[in-house]
Amino acid sequence: MNNNYIEKAEEAVLHTYNRYPIVFDHGEGVYLYDVDGKEYLDFAAGIAVQSLGYNNREYTQALKDQIDRLTHISNLYYTVPMMEAAQKVVKASGLSKVFFTNSGTEAIEGAIKAAKKYAYARDGKADHEIIAMNHSFHGRSLGALSVTGNEKYQIPFRPLLPGVRFAEYNDLESVKALVTEKTCAVILETVQGEGGIYPAEEDFLKGVKALCEEHDLLLILDEIQCGMGRTGYMFAWQEYGVEPDIMTCAKAIGCGVPVGAFVLGEKAAAGSLGPGDHGTTYGGNPFVCAAVSKVFDLYEKEHILENVRTVGAYLTEKLDHLVEKYDFLKERRGKGLMQGLEVTGRPAGEIVDRALENGLIVITAGGNVLRFVPPLVITKEDVDCMTEKLERAFADA
Numbered sequence: 001m002n003n004n005y006i007e008k009a010e011e012a013v014l015h016t017y018n019r020y021p022i023v024f025d026h027g028e029g030v031y032l033y034d035v036d037g038k039e040y041l042d043f044a045a046g047i048a049v050q051s052l053g054y055n056n057r058e059y060t061q062a063l064k065d066q067i068d069r070l071t072h073i074s075n076l077y078y079t080v081p082m083m084e085a086a087q088k089v090v091k092a093s094g095l096s097k098v099f100f101t102n103s104g105t106e107a108i109e110g111a112i113k114a115a116k117k118y119a120y121a122r123d124g125k126a127d128h129e130i131i132a133m134n135h136s137f138h139g140r141s142l143g144a145l146s147v148t149g150n151e152k153y154q155i156p157f158r159p160l161l162p163g164v165r166f167a168e169y170n171d172l173e174s175v176k177a178l179v180t181e182k183t184c185a186v187i188l189e190t191v192q193g194e195g196g197i198y199p200a201e202e203d204f205l206k207g208v209k210a211l212c213e214e215h216d217l218l219l220i221l222d223e224i225q226c227g228m229g230r231t232g233y234m235f236a237w238q239e240y241g242v243e244p245d246i247m248t249c250a251k252a253i254g255c256g257v258p259v260g261a262f263v264l265g266e267k268a269a270a271g272s273l274g275p276g277d278h279g280t281t282y283g284g285n286p287f288v289c290a291a292v293s294k295v296f297d298l299y300e301k302e303h304i305l306e307n308v309r310t311v312g313a314y315l316t317e318k319l320d321h322l323v324e325k326y327d328f329l330k331e332r333r334g335k336g337l338m339q340g341l342e343v344t345g346r347p348a349g350e351i352v353d354r355a356l357e358n359g360l361i362v363i364t365a366g367g368n369v370l371r372f373v374p375p376l377v378i379t380k381e382d383v384d385c386m387t388e389k390l391e392r393a394f395a396d397a
């Protein structure tokens with residue numbers, strides 16, 4: 001059956017992805033099932049989205065209840081789900097104000113606009129610069145692409161946003177060297193995801209924060225992939241004690257409904273976007289906000305952070321063991337349940353293909369890295385099952 005659907009899909013869907021030849025039908029817990037009924041253990045979670053696993057009854061019931069009540073009303077009015085979701089984001093982050101978007105990319109767009117407006121309000125000029133990182137990923141719209149340090153994605157779409165300069169991640173001096181009187185913000189992922197799973201070093205992040213304070217630049221931390229508990233902290237920056245001026249969220253914040261957010265600290269909230277400066281028709285509608293609100297409740301109820309710390313430590317140990325055992329595994333990097341294995345001498349993509357045949361979903365990240373971003377509800381037994389399937393895939397590849 002898979003092949004029939006694939007042919008029909010390729011007839012009609014623009015080919016911007018080389019998709020794996022699987023047609024998924026439904027999910028349950030940490031398992032997915034294709035239209036032929038084949039079972040897959042999922043260590044990708046729809047790219048770090050499905051933190052609660054599939055078909056969490058309380059989550060799906062909350063969505064069903066909200067559908068029966070109201071799904072959309074526009075941002076011209078208040079709704080209770082948006083009030084609740086915003087309160088929960090502010091409480092969990094300790095930041096000040098939130099703007100809900102439909103995606104991560106749009107959260108980045110909003111963060112860039114807020115930084116530009118902050119600098120404009122301060123000095124009355126409109127030609128400010130942003131410092132971003134090489135090997136970063138912030139999204140595919142023209143603004144988000146402009147701060148994405150990957151020429152391959154950028155070249156056909158130039159000219160992009162002017163005034164973006166790229167520093168080396170985890171190299172404080174390279175950031176310092178780019179600061180001018182026009183700089184308004186530094187943007188980086190607390191843990192680089194697409195670039196190959198590189199966590200920020202503590203000295204680097206603290207150094208960037210101090211640099212931002214010294215020059216009154218806004219620190220924008222992209223928590224779209226590494227946030228929402230994935231590293232064992234609700235937001236990855238909380239482990240470092242480095243508070244951003246603006247944080248971007250998406251992916252797991254809705255656990256499957258399209259929603260993102262940019263969240264501003266007091267300084268950025270007070271001095272940047274005001275009425276008329278930014279907007280969205282769908283963003284933060286009651287349907288997606290009912291999801292966000294329920295996600296925060298379930299993180300608490302199901303002790304997600306504790307589980308990530310316990311099972312993340314176990315996964316780390318298992319992956320380190322694999323690096324010792326196999327010559328073609330160069331190193332493990334990551335935090336909690338956001339882990340990467342760098343592969344040398346053979347393509348990681350081929351291992352992914354063999355893993356899929358063995359009923360295991362893993363994905364790759366930049367360079368030649370196997371990426372593990374499972375649902376945050378996985379158990380140690382799931383990790384054991386994963387490593388068994390992965391070792392079989394190593395043998396087959």
Ligand SMILES: *Cc1c(COP(=O)(O)O)cnc(C)c1O
Nearest residue numbers: 103104105137138139193224225
């Ligand atoms: C996925 C991702 C984005 C883009 O989010 P979309 O929802 O795909 O627009 C931005 N930044 C990071 C770090 C991401 O992982």
